[in-house]
Amino acid sequence: MDKIPESVLVVIHTADLQVLMISRADNVDFWQSVTGSKDMVDEPLVQTAIREVAEETGIIVCDGQIPLSNLRDWQLSNVYDIYPMWRHRYAPGVTTNTEYVFSLQVPAEIPIVLAPREHVEYRWMPHREAADLCFSPSNAEAILQLPHRLRDMKIV
Structure with missing residues (x-):
C-alpha cells in the first residue's frame, strides 16, 4: 500500500524547552522529532499525531498523565x-x-520507549541545540519557533 503524502510533525518538549530528538534506524545521522503519515485519507490529523507519538516513543496522549490539551495543533503546514x-x-x-x-x-x-525498527536512539536537548541537530529544515524551523508558539498560545 502506498503512503499517503500527508504527515504530521510533533515536536515533543518539556516545560523548560528540552526537546526530544530521535535518530532514524535507516540512517542514524538523521535526527528528528516524531513524524508520520496518515494511515487513511480521512484520518483526522490529531489522531495521526497521537498514533505516531505512541508508536515512535511509547508516550500515550490522553492516558491521565498527558492530557489531550498538551497536544497543540499549530495550524501550520x-x-x-x-x-x-x-x-x-x-x-x-x-x-x-x-x-x-x-x-x-x-x-x-x-x-x-522507541520503536526499534524506526528509531535507535533518543536525546533530550535544549531547543536550539535540537534544531541544529535536525536533518529536516522544516523540523529545525518548528523547533526554533517553539518558544514563540508557546508564548503566543499562553502556555508558558
Missing part, C-alpha cells in the same frame, strides 16, 4: 519534496508531502 530515497513508498509520480505541525508538552521524567 509545510509542503516539501520527498527525499528520493523514500519516494518508492508513495504512489508513482508523488514527489511532495504536506506536513502538519504539532507540539506536545510532556513531564521531564517521562519514559521513552
Whole structure:
C-alpha cells in the first residue's frame, strides 16, 4: 500500500524547552522529532499525531498523565519534496508531502520507549541545540519557533 503524502510533525518538549530528538534506524545521522503519515485519507490529523507519538516513543496522549490539551495543533503546514530515497513508498509520480505541525508538552521524567525498527536512539536537548541537530529544515524551523508558539498560545 502506498503512503499517503500527508504527515504530521510533533515536536515533543518539556516545560523548560528540552526537546526530544530521535535518530532514524535507516540512517542514524538523521535526527528528528516524531513524524508520520496518515494511515487513511480521512484520518483526522490529531489522531495521526497521537498514533505516531505512541508508536515512535511509547508516550500515550490522553492516558491521565498527558492530557489531550498538551497536544497543540499549530495550524501550520509545510509542503516539501520527498527525499528520493523514500519516494518508492508513495504512489508513482508523488514527489511532495504536506506536513502538519504539532507540539506536545510532556513531564521531564517521562519514559521513552522507541520503536526499534524506526528509531535507535533518543536525546533530550535544549531547543536550539535540537534544531541544529535536525536533518529536516522544516523540523529545525518548528523547533526554533517553539518558544514563540508557546508564548503566543499562553502556555508558558
